[in-house]
Amino acid sequence: MSRVRARDLLVFEALYHPEGQSRGGFLHVLKESGLPEPLLTATEQRLEQRAVHSHPAMAGYALGHVARAADDADLARRLEAAASQLAPLGGSAGDRLFAGHLRPTCAALALLLSALLLLAVSNGVAVPSGAFAAPGLVAAIGLACAGAWWRRRSSLADDATLLADLSEKPWERWIAALRPIGGVLWAGLLLAGLFHAISLRGGAAAACLLVSCGVGLAVRRSAASGLRRGVWVLSIALALGALAASLWGEAP
């Protein structure tokens, strides 16, 4: 029986295009999983002119389901379930988890660390140049580890685990845990920006940027669409205004 490897999911979206979406990646991962040639060709023929889309970290659920096919009739049944149900489910769960919660939380963490770093620099603390990369590294490592964990989990899932995950939706637990963490981090970012703006005249522009972006994004995530857009645009305008104001505040 063939098995999907987590590392092959890395290139799941390599051949992404609007018509077939991730069909190329789907076929590639199945081929690398060791699916026998007659079944692979049958998969390719059944998916011809069809769009398949999922999230790279969650695609293992759909791909593993197909890779466990025993014969042609089993393949047809599994392929239909994977392409029409499991792959879209993985896509929506992955987008919601990664783009909707994990990425903003990691971004907030990185921005908070960056704000603290800027505060230290403004206060005359000598910071080695490599340390400036630390906030970004923290965010990147957090996202990369989460991606690797879900790639491994989804690719190793057998039929019983798949059924259990479909009913329990473990990604919802992640989302529930991330929501308050993100809120605390954004609040911390706002406080750091405000403190910076009050205490340091020279760094006021950068602080205004952080504060206005933070306020705009916080409202953007919670309020209704009209207000949300308005406040976000206002926040960006404030940020750019702060930048423009900084132009007059320094010698050429």
Next chain:
Amino acid sequence: MESYALRIVLLLALAAWVSIDERVWPAVQISQPVLAGTLAGILAGSPLAGLTLGILVQALWPALVPSGGVLLPSLGLGAVIGGAAAAWGQALLPPSTMLSGRVIVLGLLAALTGAALGRSSEGMLRAKHAADLSRAEREMRSGSRLAPSALRRAVRSAVLASAFRGWAVAGVVLSVAAFVCRSLLVTGMLHLRTPFWNALDWAGLLLLPISLGLACGQALAAFRRRRASSATTARVGVVA
């Protein structure tokens, strides 16, 4: 001079890596704007300016959802370009200057341009992916000698094309940013530190024609593909 050449080569390599990381191989997450901008700033001589640009780009778009195959701005690429442009500008100022609003504006403009160019070039790449995939599928169906590795070759080609996209977009926008920096120096709007004058001259004179030539070649190839595709559609219509 060798040091500047090395820095520019490393910057373009970083842009290529970020471009691969953004869409093709989202594993390392080096395309996070805070990280990408800071690394570009370190390479270009001012980590603080790079970090600030990275913060700006990350804060403006913290959570883009790629739903429905929508073309998103290339934030990582934009952060590399903006971070490098801002760091170049900042490095021209006296060392005591904390952070210049002018170079941040310059970097932000470069970042937005780079993100927009990255977005439009992604559209061209998707057309190429469609052509590569359909060729691979044809080979698989025909059972030709090349069939077993057809998909692997298509994936490899996609990775290389993505790296080339990052390299070309960064090359073009950074060359323009270098000329803008040079103009600001000539008009006295930024202080001049001699070594970077040479670096900017070198970057502008060498990179602009090469990058523009390669980008034009890529655009021409995409135009030919589109024309061939519409001719095929017209033929199919006549037959129908």
